[in-house]
Amino acid sequence: xxxxxxxxxxxxxxxxxxxxxxxxxxxxxxxxxxxxxxxxxxxxxxxxxxxxxxxxxxxxxxxxxxxxxxxxxxxxxxxxxxxxxxxxxxxxxxxxxxxxxxxxxxxxxxxxxxxxxxxxxxxxxxxxxxxxxxxxxxxxxxxxxxxxxxxxxxxxxxxxxxxxxxxxxxxxxxxxxxxxxxxxxxxxxxxxxxxxxxxxxxxxxxxxxxxxxxxxxxxxxxxxxxxxxxxxxxxxxxxxxxxxxxxxxxxxxxxxxxxxxxxxxxxxxxxxxxxxxxxxxxxxxxxxxxxxxxxxxxxxxxxxxxxxxxxxxxxxxxxx
Amino acid sequence: xxxxxxxxxxxxxxxxxxxxxxxxxxxxxxxxxxxxxxxxxxxxxxxxxxxxxxxxxxxxxxxxxxxxxxxxxxxxxxxxxxxxxxxxxxxxxxxxxxxxxxxxxxxxxxxxxxxxxxxxxxxxxxxxxxxxxxxxxxxxxxxxxxxxxxxxxxxxxxxxxxxxxxxxxxxxxxxxxxxxxxxxxxxxxxxxxxxxxxxxxxxxxxxxxxxxxxxxxxxxxxxxxxxxxxxxxxxxxxxxxxxxxxxxxxxxxxxxxxxxxxxxxxxxxxxxxxxxxxxxxxxxxxxxxxxxxxxxxxxxxxxxxxxxxxxxxxxxxxx
Ligand SMILES: Nc1ncnc2c1ncn2[C@@H]1O[C@H](COP(=O)(O)OP(=O)(O)OP(=O)(O)O)[C@@H](O)[C@H]1O
Ligand SMILES: Nc1ncnc2c1ncn2[C@@H]1O[C@H](COP(=O)(O)OP(=O)(O)OP(=O)(O)O)[C@@H](O)[C@H]1O
Ligand SMILES: [Mg+2]
Ligand SMILES: [Mg+2]
Numbered sequence: 351x352x353x354x355x356x357x358x359x360x361x362x363x364x365x366x367x368x369x370x371x372x373x374x375x376x377x378x379x380x381x382x383x384x385x386x387x388x389x390x391x392x393x394x395x396x397x398x399x400x401x402x403x404x405x406x407x408x409x410x411x412x413x414x415x416x417x418x419x420x421x422x423x424x425x426x427x428x429x430x431x432x433x434x435x436x437x438x439x440x441x442x443x444x445x446x447x448x449x450x451x452x453x454x455x456x457x458x459x460x461x462x463x464x465x466x467x468x469x470x471x472x473x474x475x476x477x478x479x480x481x482x483x484x485x486x487x488x489x490x491x492x493x494x495x496x497x498x499x500x501x502x503x504x505x506x507x508x509x510x511x512x513x514x515x516x517x518x519x520x521x522x523x524x525x526x527x528x529x530x531x532x533x534x535x536x537x538x539x540x541x542x543x544x545x546x547x548x549x550x551x552x553x554x555x556x557x558x559x560x561x562x563x564x565x566x567x568x569x570x571x572x573x574x575x576x577x578x579x580x581x582x583x584x585x586x587x588x589x590x591x592x593x594x595x596x597x598x599x600x601x602x603x604x605x606x607x608x609x610x611x612x613x614x615x616x617x618x619x620x621x622x623x624x625x626x627x628x629x630x631x632x633x634x635x636x637x638x639x640x641x642x643x644x645x646x647x648x649x650x651x652x653x654x655x656x657x658x659x660x661x662x663x664x665x666x667x668x669x670x
Numbered sequence: 671x672x673x674x675x676x677x678x679x680x681x682x683x684x685x686x687x688x689x690x691x692x693x694x695x696x697x698x699x700x701x702x703x704x705x706x707x708x709x710x711x712x713x714x715x716x717x718x719x720x721x722x723x724x725x726x727x728x729x730x731x732x733x734x735x736x737x738x739x740x741x742x743x744x745x746x747x748x749x750x751x752x753x754x755x756x757x758x759x760x761x762x763x764x765x766x767x768x769x770x771x772x773x774x775x776x777x778x779x780x781x782x783x784x785x786x787x788x789x790x791x792x793x794x795x796x797x798x799x800x801x802x803x804x805x806x807x808x809x810x811x812x813x814x815x816x817x818x819x820x821x822x823x824x825x826x827x828x829x830x831x832x833x834x835x836x837x838x839x840x841x842x843x844x845x846x847x848x849x850x851x852x853x854x855x856x857x858x859x860x861x862x863x864x865x866x867x868x869x870x871x872x873x874x875x876x877x878x879x880x881x882x883x884x885x886x887x888x889x890x891x892x893x894x895x896x897x898x899x900x901x902x903x904x905x906x907x908x909x910x911x912x913x914x915x916x917x918x919x920x921x922x923x924x925x926x927x928x929x930x931x932x933x934x935x936x937x938x939x940x941x942x943x944x945x946x947x948x949x950x951x952x953x954x955x956x957x958x959x960x961x962x963x964x965x966x967x968x969x970x971x972x973x974x975x976x977x978x979x980x981x982x983x984x985x986x987x988x989x
Contacts (some may be wrong), residue, residue: 392855393826405941500943501713530712535939540934549778557855564928564937601860602930603885607912609931614814615864616857619825 353419354551355404356380360413362396362403367624373399375575376413378650381568383518384545386552388566388583390559390598392620395572397555401521405437405554406430417519435465439514440505442524448496448509454507455492458482461514462616477514485510485540502533509540513548521553526561538565559602563587568656571595574623574631577650581657591659594632596669614669630662638667673741674876675844676700680738682716682723685731689948693719693902697738698974701893703843706870706877708887708908711897714944717880718768720897721846724878725765726755742844759799761791764837768848768880773833774821780816781807782830784839791840806835810865827858834866841873848880863889884923888912896920899945899955902974906981917983918960954985962987 362374373396373574389397402408402637404415406425420434439659441447448457455478459468468474482489485506496504505525512520522541526534538659544550556562562583569586571579571594579592590596597614604611618635630636633643640663648660661667671686682694694716701707709717722728724740726747740747747758759765767773775783785803788794794802804814810831821829837845850866851859867890870877879891887894888908895905896919915921920941941958951957952958957967967986974982975989983989 391933392857436712501761502943503884531923532712532926533943535928535937536941538928539937544672559856560928560930564934597857599930601856603856603859603883603889604930605884605912605924605927606929607888607909613860613864615861619827619858621857648716 351382351384353380354383354417355553356403356416358414358416360400360403360415362399362408363411366624370392371624372575372626373623374403375568375626377572377575377577379570379577379580380469381519381553383551383552384549385567386545386554386565388562388569389553389555389572390557390562390569391572392557394620394621394623396575396623397572398523399440400572401523401553401555404591405439405521406433408438435515437519437521438515438517439521439523440508440512440525448504450496453493453495454482454487454499457496457507458510458514459573461511462482465515467515481510481514484513484544486536500533502536505529505537506540509537509544513544514631516548518549519551519553521555523555523556524557527556527558530617534561541565559599571598572618574626575629576660577658578632578661579659580650581659585654589657590670591653591657591664591667592632592661593636593638593667593669596667597637600670612670632662638663653661672703673700674703675741676739676741677720677724678739678741680720680723680740681736682719682728682733683736684733686948691947692950693733693900693947694723695950697723697897697900697904699895699905701844701876701878703876704870705872705892706890707893707895708891709878709880709895709897710882710884710887712882712944714947715897716900717740717897718848719900721765721848721880724846725759725763726750726752727759737912755923757791760787760842761840762842763844763846764840764842765846766837766848766850767831768852774829779818779820779826780812781814781819784835786830787836788839803835803839806839809838809869810835811861820918827854827862830854830858830862832866834862834869838869838873838875842875844876844878845870846878846880849882850879851886851922852881852883859886866890884912884927885922898922899947899950901955901984902982903956903972903985904981904983906978910978910981914981916977916981916988917956917985918962918988919956922959 358378358465360377364373365370391397403410458481459474459478462468479489487506526537554565566583568582570577573594579595590599597616616635621634628647630643631650633639642662648662650660652656652658653665678698680697684693697720701741711717728735781803784806785799788802790800807881823853851862867943891908894908894911895902898919904920925938940959945955953970954967954972957963972984974984976982977989
């Protein structure tokens with residue numbers, strides 16, 4: 351399998367009145383074609399910023415982005431336009447991301463018009479019908495408006511629109527978080543089917559750990575702008591190495607009557623991402639923290655076959 | 671055991687233009703002292719409206735309680751005057767509203783907001799209320815030293831704990847909590863649930879926990895009521911519902927969840943969507959999505975039947 355996307359030491363800082371906010375701080379990963387990299391972490395840890403920066407929707411502060419082996423970190427306008435055809439995004443709230451004044455069909459074919467892909471009106475119409483059926487939207491809804499539809503159908507529009515230009519890579523930013531579970535399952539199945547049929551590669555952002563486990567081949571766990579663990583899905587769930595990952599996994603409420611779980615209750619809450627100190631960003635909440643954790647930033651180390659973690663006591667801590 | 675609250679055949683409608691939204695269509699359940707019931711269901715199922723009905727707070731003029739009784743220690747709350755209800759609310763029954771982040775007042779200190787309710791609903795003096803408020807802050811895990819800080823100085827999880835402190839300050843007999851942890855991250859949610867469990871056990875508070883998260887229900891509830899299109903379609907003990915769900919909708923909900931503790935190649939969704947609440951079918955409102963329904967289900971009103979002790983379902987195919 352070939353690598354499609356590679357990100358090296360990506361940084362995105364925002365200027366705020368209180369100083370620099372390190373939203374994404376030195377993040378590296380690579381995604382093989384036709385696989386899914388899940389990104390998890392708590393609210394504000396930088397998941398969306400990472401996705402947007404990787405997609406050039408935000409200008410990076412530092413770092414490199416490669417697509418199909420080519421360095422695309424500093425592309426000009428024309429190159430970016432080409433790149434966009436191959437990289438699309440699906441947002442969490444299908445409602446606010448869809449133009450309320452456009453009907454379903456027009457929303458879906460808008461990218462085709464912008465890129466002047468179709469030669470005739472007839473071809474555009476055909477393409478709209480094809481896309482709608484691909485995502486399971488009845489064509490009788492072609493002239494409806496987003497507000498007339500339920501959340502699941504609106505998210506199908508978002509998917510259809512992202513597929514219009516036949517991209518290779520799609521960033522999915524919490525695509526099912528606003529949906530009820532029965533509808534969430536419909537959309538997740540659709541996305542998995544499309545991935546198989548069209549050889550798609552996903553960066554799948556979510557705070558829902560059951561969802562990320564279900565959909566991902568590999569997972570990146572973020573904490574305050576940093577990657578703290580990066581591993582294959584099975585490995586991460588079988589043997590979480592970072593104390594934060596251990597606490598996170600133990601905190602998931604599991605709807606299974608017989609499942610007994612050991613809980614690691616953390617104290618305190620995520621600290622400020624503005625001008626963070628040079629130390630482990632989790633140290634203040636970590637039950638296993640020692641002096642060094644407050645003094646020195648841990649480096650990312652590989653603890654096995656591609657199971658990376660950034661903890662001074664990697665492999666020695668087990669809170670579970 | 672003594673029944674603290676008994677809801678009987680509650681019906682609530684909203685006028686929406688020319689149409690009528692049938693939000694709650696004959697909800698009945700009861701709760702014993704010290705127990706917690708989870709009211710679960712998907713968006714629009716009628717969970718919040720049921721809670722507002724119990725509190726006699728259905729927003730008029732659009733909303734109207736069309737029938738039913740809410741017996742709190744045998745007294746029907748729906749026949750009380752608004753004045754009498756104000757005494758009951760906050761004092762004996764209190765509610766944590768959905769979208770809690772907007773329910774703190776930005777211009778008052780968090781400590782004063784906890785003390786205010788105490789001062790209003792109990793005979794405590796201002797000073798006594800302050801002391802009690804500090805005690806409540808400690809109980810929900812916030813140092814009393816932060817009494818004079820403002821909501822914007824607190825994180826989401828801390829604000830939520832303040833809201834819980836306000837709701838519990840007057841030691842209500844019943845707490846209705848509408849999605850109290852939905853906006854929180856899982857590690858913070860675990861802290862807040864743990865704290866709610868401790869306080870409930872200590873004060874012997876009864877709780878109605880409204881959530882769409884079946885995992886949260888397992889954490890904190892003794893009983894479960896599953897709502898669909900304004901009705902409770904299945905109810906029973908936690909064990910009955912989780913180990914032996916009988917209504918096809920409940921079964922479908924469990925099956926459609928991705929599992930953290932096992933591997934599933936493919937999820938099993940429930941097909942279709944919830945029916946339009948302005949145009950509900952005569953019979954079973956789940957029929958159009960149900961894998962075992964036949965024509966008769968659509969036309970025949972489904973009655974709640976007890977299939978084992980304490981376990982009720984509304985499904986003629988399974989009862
Ligand atoms: N345009 C901006 N200007 C300043 N700060 C920003 C901006 N966008 C994001 N941030 C900050 O960057 C950090 C990361 O935000 P981001 O939205 O990427 O988090 P997230 O992990 O996607 O969170 P959530 O789960 O809530 O969506 C946060 O502290 C946020 O406040
Ligand atoms: N003020 C109102 N006016 C009109 N319709 C309303 C009003 N409030 C609620 N409804 C409708 O009543 C039905 C039940 O809504 P309710 O808010 O009780 O659902 P819920 O189960 O709490 O959903 P959620 O999980 O989204 O909070 C829905 O169809 C909703 O649109
Ligand atoms: Mg985000
Ligand atoms: Mg609600």
